[in-house]
Amino acid sequence: MANPNPIRTEQEYQVALARIRELFHAEEDTPEGDELEMLVDLVEVYAAEHYPIDPPSPSAAIEYHMDQTGKAPTDLTPLIEKHDKVS
Numbered sequence: 872m873a874n875p876n877p878i879r880t881e882q883e884y885q886v887a888l889a890r891i892r893e894l895f896h897a898e899e900d901t902p903e904g905d906e907l908e909m910l911v912d913l914v915e916v917y918a919a920e921h922y923p924i925d926p927p928s929p930s931a932a933i934e935y936h937m938d939q940t941g942k943a944p945t946d947l948t949p950l951i952e953k954h955d956k957v958s
Contacts, residue, residue: 875909878917887914 878884887910894910897903927935937946 875913878913881921884914884917884921887917 878887891907891910891914894903894907897907926932933947937943
């Protein structure tokens, strides 16, 4: 395992992602598992800075939750009280 260095370029990021794919099924508490954990941490730091993900809008978050839980818009009517506001 190489010494951990910050990922500074897109090329280093892509190399780290490729190595993560190689190590994906490494067992914990092994040299390969430790390398995988370190690379994931480094990739997360780089990705957070270079590929930020904005939080969803409130309506998108509600729609996602409804989709994941099998709810329909009519299920919101008792909470919102006005059917026209649900849509």
